[in-house]
Amino acid sequence: MKVAAKVLIGACWALALSPAWPNAPAGESLTISIAAPGYWCPYACNSTQPLSGFAVDIARAALESEGHKVVYRNLPYDRALLEVRAGRVDAILPSFKGEAPDFVFPSYAVSQTEYCFYVSGDEPRRYDGLNSLKDIRFVATSGYTYGEEMDAYISDHQGERAILIGGEDVSNRLRELVRRGRVDALLDDRLLFESGQNRVGLVNAGCLDERHRGYLALSPEDRERSNAIAEAFDRGFKKIRKDGQLCGILENYGLGIDFVPDLNGEYC
Numbered sequence: 001m002k003v004a005a006k007v008l009i010g011a012c013w014a015l016a017l018s019p020a021w022p023n024a025p026a027g028e029s030l031t032i033s034i035a036a037p038g039y040w041c042p043y044a045c046n047s048t049q050p051l052s053g054f055a056v057d058i059a060r061a062a063l064e065s066e067g068h069k070v071v072y073r074n075l076p077y078d079r080a081l082l083e084v085r086a087g088r089v090d091a092i093l094p095s096f097k098g099e100a101p102d103f104v105f106p107s108y109a110v111s112q113t114e115y116c117f118y119v120s121g122d123e124p125r126r127y128d129g130l131n132s133l134k135d136i137r138f139v140a141t142s143g144y145t146y147g148e149e150m151d152a153y154i155s156d157h158q159g160e161r162a163i164l165i166g167g168e169d170v171s172n173r174l175r176e177l178v179r180r181g182r183v184d185a186l187l188d189d190r191l192l193f194e195s196g197q198n199r200v201g202l203v204n205a206g207c208l209d210e211r212h213r214g215y216l217a218l219s220p221e222d223r224e225r226s227n228a229i230a231e232a233f234d235r236g237f238k239k240i241r242k243d244g245q246l247c248g249i250l251e252n253y254g255l256g257i258d259f260v261p262d263l264n265g266e267y268c
Contacts, residue, residue, distance in 0.1 A: 030068045032229055033090045034059060034216070035083060038074035039171050042195050042253045043094055043111055043214070047074050055094045055110040057249045058260070059216050062236030063229070078143045078166045087221025090229060094214025098145035104218040104226035108237040109261045111214035114190045115146050116207035118199075120178060123185070127206030133161065139177050140187040142166035147210040150187075172198050191259065213261050241267050 036044030036056065044053035052060070052072055060070040075083060081100060083089040094111040095103070117127040117138065125136055130153055142164035145151055154162040163183060165173060174186040175198055185205060193199060216233055218226035240246045247268035250259065257263045 030229065031071060032063055032068055033071045033073070035073050035075040035080040035089045035092050037077050039169055040192060042255065043192065047072050051252065054249055054253045054255060055214060058110045058246060059093055059233065061240045061245055061249065062233050065236040065239045066232040068232060076167055081143060084217065084219045085221065087219045091216050091218045093216045095217035096145050096212045096214060099143065100217050102220045104220060104223060104230055105215045106230040106233040108234055109213035109215050112259055112261050113212040113214055114207055115187055116190045117185045117187055117205040118178065118193060118202045119185045119205040121201050121203050125184065125205065136184045137161050138185040138187055139163045139165060139174050139183045141170050146187065147208055150208060171196055175199065175202060178202060
């Protein structure tokens with residue numbers, strides 16, 4: 001009885017810890033789960049709305065062209081990283097390689113990001129390199145990477161000149177902190193900020209030099225499955241780029257080719 005009980009308990013633990021989306025034989029259709037914050041529009045939007053976000057639509061179109069099904073859900077970024085790392089969700093997007101270096105990444109990116117500082121309209125100070133931040137207290141989103149230099153600066157000054165917050169509706173919370181004078185500036189994705197409605201009274205105070213490629217970041221829990229999904233995405237990406245579907249997705253959001261790497265006038 002004790003041996004049988006141990007076997008049963010072990011089986012239960014194995015089931016509990018196994019990925020929520022099991023492997024399928026090679027060539028068979030997979031159901032692929034993707035998570036992203038709903039406030040990342042137009043990259044990733046509310047999953048209940050007609051437009052899911054251009055990065056989500058690119059991933060869905062690429063994977064569906066290979067015969068797979070995509071299920072998209074909204075989660076805060078920090079939570080989504082945990083769920084994907086544990087294998088309970090297949091992927092998060094768009095994610096930078098520096099934010100999840102242990103994840104599996106396709107060759108092709110779904111987006112390209114520029115980060116900028118934003119201040120109140122009556123604030124005269126501007127960003128012009130790290131030295132210009134010595135008298136500026138700013139807020140940014142936790143879990144992100146802003147480039148090697150800025151990440152190091154934030155790490156050295158976190159809680160003093162640099163404050164990180166996470167959770168739901170981060171973008172609007174960043175803006176309210178600046179409006180209320182709790183901080184001098186916020187650091188945010190330029191497209192995300194300038195596509196949002198809650199930006200009145202805030203102006204661009206300068207951008208970081210580095211651009212970041214955003215990827216479909218796949219779980220390291222089952223690398224064989226994730227590698228298969230990454231390869232399917234790359235094949236599908238080339239298909240939808242060649243047939244014009246990728247360009248059509250960007251047009252749905254009023255965006256140009258500069259928001260997706262490896263896309264140029266040859267395709268659009």
